[in-house]
Amino acid sequence: MNGADALLSTLVANDVTACFANPGTSEMQFVAALDRQPQMRPVLCLFEGVATGAADGYGRMADKPACTLLHLGPGYGNGVANLHNARRAFTPIVNVIGDHATYHRQYDAPLNSDIATLVKPNSLWAQSAESPDDVPALAAEAVAASYGPPGGPVSLILPADSAWLQTAAAPVIAQRAVRPAPAEAAVGAAATALRKAAKPVVLIGGQACRAEGLAQAARLAAHGVRVISDTFVARQARGAGHFAPARMQYFGEMALQDLDGVDLMVLVGTVTPVAFFAYPDRPSVLVPDGCEVLDFVGRAEDAVAGLSALADALGAPAQGPVQPLKRPDAAPTGALTPQSAGQSVARHLPEGAIICDDSVTSGGGIAVPAMTAAPHEVLALTGGAIGIGLPLAVGAAVAAPDRKVLSLNGDGAGMYTVQALWTIARENLDVTAVVFANNTYRILNIEMTRTGAGQAGPSASKLLDLGDPNIDWVSLAKGLGVPAVRCTTAEEFETAFAAAMAQRGPMFIEAAIR
């Protein structure tokens, strides 16, 4: 076999079975080898930012890495923003980046660039396979590194000759590290601190926000301990039957107001909360003055075991509060707003749905009613780089083909990686994509004032406004092969959304909101 075969063999042997790809000439051996390795599912993305975002969605849902296939430095570059998000979500991803043949690099051909440097900021691990014989061992290292814990994207550079030359190297199985449970002493210390504190909170993130983590966190809540979650969580269970922690507020001063008087913050699967951005004369660290921060369970540790042990130590009940199923009885009417759309979502969202959320300022309107909707999971924008909502949906739908995927997007965010719609069509994925079209970067209109920059004049307004011309999202979606409808009232959205939830396959809804 050649090096490309060897790579695919090791990937498949390690249960890496999905490849989100946009290949070029230097990746042709890998592409050809796919025909000899039917266990790997190739998914073409028309832009690499779709491929990396899809790998993130896949990894979050499958709890194992997909691979990407990217064309040298520029192909990787196109995927950087969603790899940044994946790094912040701790999602395992194995990037396979084709490179020039090892002997060809010295000639600095047009596509040559310093890939090793480019991948550094968003790779937990990065190596180049300089010989086909190195491929299996490095691929196994890559898979292992991607798992962490807590995991994240890794980059395996595959020079063209390492792909086309023959090798006898056998597949290598990755050795995975396990998440250790926190030590008994740490559990005892946390329990003691919680007992002593006048107004403690437990801040949970990452793994603690999965269903099993929330179930343990709910026990703390039942014991009278306030539990809040990170603002943006990679994968969070929500809706009926799940415990619903309060969420850290996005804006720092609101977060601190919410935490006023708190004297102990116990961290589980997360770190000390900080403001998303700095603003003149506003705090960076979102911990009240005088509040002790206790780093109980780190991101690399077993948050579920930690929460369970802590609840036991405190003598908390075996079960805590969960959300009731409380769908809005009445269909919303009148103006279409994020809030009215949220009513429709809560009414019709099927059990087990996966929401991929890149809806920015429209998100709050959905989140509140969804808390008593049918049980579902939410994949949030963990790294702040918009353009993830449609790609995440591609990956989530590939990973969980029996679950409805709902992609919620701002219009600014949706345009970043609109190419994802084509892959949704081609793969016939069970994805309903919603774009909330307000024809502006609304968040920036808010942020402009907050940063002290004042009101936008004519030049500034040109950079915040998405109108002139308004984007015709229905035309875009249809152009990419996805059936689409525009809704301008709550009634229209209700009808379209209900229909989309009741059927399988791709559907696009432009929500023209006020």
Place this chain on the structure above:
Amino acid sequence: MNGADALLSTLVANDVTACFANPGTSEMQFVAALDRQPQMRPVLCLFEGVATGAADGYGRMADKPACTLLHLGPGYGNGVANLHNARRAFTPIVNVIGDHATYHRQYDAPLNSDIATLVKPNSLWAQSAESPDDVPALAAEAVAASYGPPGGPVSLILPADSAWLQTAAAPVIAQRAVRPAPAEAAVGAAATALRKAAKPVVLIGGQACRAEGLAQAARLAAHGVRVISDTFVARQARGAGHFAPARMQYFGEMALQDLDGVDLMVLVGTVTPVAFFAYPDRPSVLVPDGCEVLDFVGRAEDAVAGLSALADALGAPAQGPVQPLKRPDAAPTGALTPQSAGQSVARHLPEGAIICDDSVTSGGGIAVPAMTAAPHEVLALTGGAIGIGLPLAVGAAVAAPDRKVLSLNGDGAGMYTVQALWTIARENLDVTAVVFANNTYRILNIEMTRTGAGQAGPSASKLLDLGDPNIDWVSLAKGLGVPAVRCTTAEEFETAFAAAMAQRGPMFIEAAIR
């Protein structure tokens, strides 16, 4: 003034007057400052790859840098591929990359990343302004560095507090280096070598392919010296009245066949030619065995002066051959192919047009008849990262508002940065965009065989094929605000293209080619 004002003042003082932007919260001070600096034209791009490609097109046509405005590491990341192309085109670009406030970085907020490392591979110069007082001097350094020679993208990181804090620092004027002419001795040596050689060629690139360089190169041709150009040139004059050098063939074996027997290669404004990709058992360096390579005029030197002095030293005529104006008399008929489309282009292309070429396998059909079309210029894909044809057109049209811009794109390439169409519509740019829709990455079908990877089977075919579903380009373009028409015959293309050339403003043509 604050640091953002100081930055804009220095940029404008150095004649940087266009800003291709997609800002976020950390860039709000810069955005607000635009209202106080009307000499800077802000152009919103809905994706950063459009902004960087537009800055490339602008720089190639204006011979001065535009600035970009990018949102931290992920925003820059989205622009990497077209900055790679700009680096390979030696286009001056000043990237302004917003960052977290200096004191906020330590908290590793969600959008934090190692920008300094990320920018390295595609920045000739990179610095962060850690204080507003540093801004003017660093901005001037950035502008100067972008000019080179030979020039390229630079990166100025602007932390949010360096933008919002006050400064009294005055604007700084950049000191620009000049391109030195080659020394007399070098001219003499080149002339001597050319006289002695049995079968010499002069290979020209970069500045030597502008109109004034070609005029001097033509004198060498008139003297009996064969002149060829690089395969991909940042900005090349073409058509009636211009000398038309042969082009280095893209595929290495064809290039070497063309150069068979050549015993001297004199380089002017370029470097030793190498194959775009390596292939098993094919050469990397495209110089025949035994051929001497003479590095006469480097990329940082004055190629026009060098060619002129060499022509003088050889006693070449004062003028060389130029292309006649020879538009095809008859409108093409029958099947729509790149060749028939090329006939229409040659018939109707107006004088002074700018062609932005990302047409990959369809390009040859246009290039041949265009050689005797009205005089125009061609901006080619210098770095091999597809997705530049539409962004380049945005920038070229902003830089040269009185000239018709024609953007030629493969369908695979066009999808990469399709968001550019919206900016073309918003700015009402005089751009006709053509996408050659063959519903496949045709180049990869060719390359697959060449790399020895064999024929594509079912899995591989999925990654090469753009059909299933076919993209409806007319729907896409209209959705982004650009009038659009689909052509399926040569007659339809002729009619649509003639109409587009006869009017001003945005127009999109889907060329459904065989």
